[in-house]
Amino acid sequence: MPTVHGQDGAAPVARRPSAAGTGGGAPPPTPAAGRQPHSRREVVELHGRLVAGDPTALAVVHERYARYLLAVAARVTGDADAARDVLQEVLVAFWQHPLRFDPDRGELRTWLAVLAHRRAVDWVRREIARRPTDLVARALAEQSDGPAADRDFLEREDADAVRAAVAALPVKLREVVELAYFRELTYREVAIRLAIPEGTAKSRMRAALSALALTLTRLGAAP
Amino acid sequence: MTVDPTAAAPTPEHCVTALLDAYVLGECTSAAADAIETHLGRCVSCSVDAAQLALTVPPPAWSTVGPPAAPTADMDLTPGGPGSLEAVLAAALAVRPAAPGTPATGSTAPAQAGPARPRGPRTPTHGSRAAALDRLLVELAPAHWGRLAVAGWSVRELVLHLYAVDGLLLAALDGAGSDAGADSDAPGDLGRPDEDPVARTEAVLAATREWSVEQVRLRWFERAGLVCAAVADATRASGPSVVTAGGWTTTPADHLTARAFETWIHTRDIAAAAGLAVPDPGEGELHTMADLALRLLVDPWTAAVETAGPAALTVTLTGPGGGTWSLDPSGVHEWQGDAGLVESGPAEGPARTTGPASGPLTASAITVGAVTVGAVTVGIVPFCLLAGDRATVDAVATRMEGDERLAVELLTLAPSLAGP
Structure with a gap:
């Protein structure tokens, strides 16, 4: 499994989920080596400054915890850019709602890590919701305006599932897909064949692709 | 599964063990997630449980379509890029400004975790206390605003009391020639500098019955910032050495410290009424x-x-x-x-x-x-x-x-x- 080392020689952390998911053998992120966690008094003082609207306190939190939170988020998302976004979201949330943490009763590093994890999971869910649509759209849209259709999409091992999903589409959506994909027509040609504006052809294609993505996701056959 | 916050009803006081699975897997509503996160910030036991779950339970949704491509970039934080200190500070200050009176700084280097100035009575502090009360008010539920806080005043009325008394100081400084005393209110809304604070509060309460609690919070916070600016302006401009507000004659700096003191005390009153905790002021x-x-x-x-x-x-x-x-x-x-x-x-x-x-x-x-x-x-x-x-x-x-x-x-x- 590919790993990435944090600054200061932190323990290796999983760069991406395993094929079966993100759990399993990936070692959990650990704080940067050589840095002791804040003492309780330091956390109390830091939290007080954060509540009091002192941006330098947020800078201290960033300096101390950014690498760790980045590793936590990357372990879930497998995506460095997403992990950076998650890190930023967590620290901004802490600045905006500092009283949701109580240093007398909570543990700052653990709390921030849990927040980062949940936001990373949210990112994964959003990504999953987006990906089938994007990938199906990309696969089909590339064909619809191109000179010749690439039939790889239908030659996948789950092509039957794709054909079944297309067959289940409403007629007006199905005919656009069939013309654009199976007969390798461009949007303009589809519009002429169906006697509809080209924009209508495109909007029907978008609707068809969304429906296809949903169906394929339910079947577990999304690309 | 989606956790219904009304059914789950996680509260700061009660452990949320039964909800942690759903929370960690991202299967809560956002309202429930907020409530759970608030509890986790106040409960080591639950936060450790959640962290352990987070480290061991994979997000199952990946099994549907497989994980994303591995990141090709390294995990460094590019200066100015997402997650960098500069980007975090910019995003943070866009949703919540620094405390009123905080000097603008071009440096993004974090200050030391320890206090920069261990002692000395030389720093007016009202902005910090206003910022702390503002964060408390943000966390209040609608029902909290009607709770009795102190002196027969509800939380809402107590915030307006602070607003009223800040107005008296602002009026005093404005009359003394401070440019920063100009408020978005009509001048008469500040009251007279020699007006009794309680009488002024009653007048404000009568004039603001239609204000929503969010308006109360925003208007009070805005005025607290104006007071800080007015005192700073009076000090910089070598203004009057003393001003009279609320029947008390002293230096603008002492007035500001008194405003901070009262704001802190009433912050505690409001926190107690809402069952929340707010940190004490810093040592300075x-x-x-x-x-x-x-x-x-x-x-x-x-x-x-x-x-x-x-x-x-x-x-x-x-x-x-x-x-x-x-x-x-x-x-x-x-x-x-x-x-x-x-x-x-x-x-x-x-x-x-x-x-x-x-x-x-x-x-x-x-x-x-x-x-x-x-x-x-x-x-x-x-x-x-x-x-x-x-x-x-x-x-x-x-x-x-x-x-x-x-x-x-x-x-x-x-x-x-x-x-x-």
Whole structure:
């Protein structure tokens, strides 16, 4: 499994989920080596400054915890850019709602890590919701305006599932897909064949692709 | 599965173990997730459980379509890029400004975790206390605003009381020529500088019945910022050395410290009414507040004890922000290490060394010559709460030496400083 080392020689952390998911053998992120966690008094003082609207306190939190939170988020998302976004979201949330943490009763590093994890999971869910649509759209849209259709999409091992999903589409959506994909027509040609504006052809294609993505996701056959 | 917050009803007081699976897997509603996160911030046990779950349970959704492509970039934080210090600060300050009066800084280097200035009564602090109360108000549920807080006022009315009294100072500074005193209100909305704070509060309450609680919060916070700016402006412009607001004549800096003090005390009142906790002021703020309280107390204390002849009391306030002060008929002086005893005073007044550098007085005897002496040691937070009339003398742990009557008089007088 590919790993990435944090600054200061932190323990290796999983760069991406395993094929079966993100759990399993990936070692959990650990704080940067050589840095002791804040003492309780330091956390109390830091939290007080954060509540009091002192941006330098947020800078201290960033300096101390950014690498760790980045590793936590990357372990879930497998995506460095997403992990950076998650890190930023967590620290901004802490600045905006500092009283949701109580240093007398909570543990700052653990709390921030849990927040980062949940936001990373949210990112994964959003990504999953987006990906089938994007990938199906990309696969089909590339064909619809191109000179010749690439039939790889239908030659996948789950092509039957794709054909079944297309067959289940409403007629007006199905005919656009069939013309654009199976007969390798461009949007303009589809519009002429169906006697509809080209924009209508495109909007029907978008609707068809969304429906296809949903169906394929339910079947577990999304690309 | 989606957790219905009304059914789950996670609260800050009760553990949310049964909800952690759903939370970690991202299967909660956002409202439930917020409530769970608030609980996790106050419960080590649940947060550790959640962290362990997070490290062991994979997000199952990946099994549907497989994980994303591995990141090709390294995990560095590019300066200015997402997640960098610059980007985090910019995004943070866009949703919540820094405390009013916070000096703008071009440096993004984090300050040390420890306090930058360990002591000294030279920094007005109202902006920090306003920022803290603002964050408390953000966390309040609608029902909290109607709860009784103190003096017969609800939380909503108490915030408007702060708004009203801030307005009196703003009016005083405005009348003294401060440009920053201009409010978005009509001038009459500030009140007259000599107006009684309670009467002014009643007038504000009557005039703001239609304000939503969010309007109350925003208008109060805006005015607190204007007060900070007005005092800073008056100080920079070498404005009047003293102004009168709410029937009290003193320096603008002392007025601002008093506003911070009252805002802190009422923040505690509101937090108690809502069942929440807010951190105490930082040590520099506490020191400034305690110094002001002692300076206000020295005259009534002298009047109370001088019937038996001249007296001197050493007051040691312990804890972050603490220090040692000497009270005698000549005023209040603070022991400042090698500098010796320094006359205590507001921000803009130059410090004046007035005492010996041999150390603070001790009071193992009851008299030194013709002077009756005493000493008292008390925590700085309890002392400030005593001065804010939020603690009783009996409940405050003290250590007294010498003539205990001197200390008892001071502590008994302290709550007299508090207003409504």
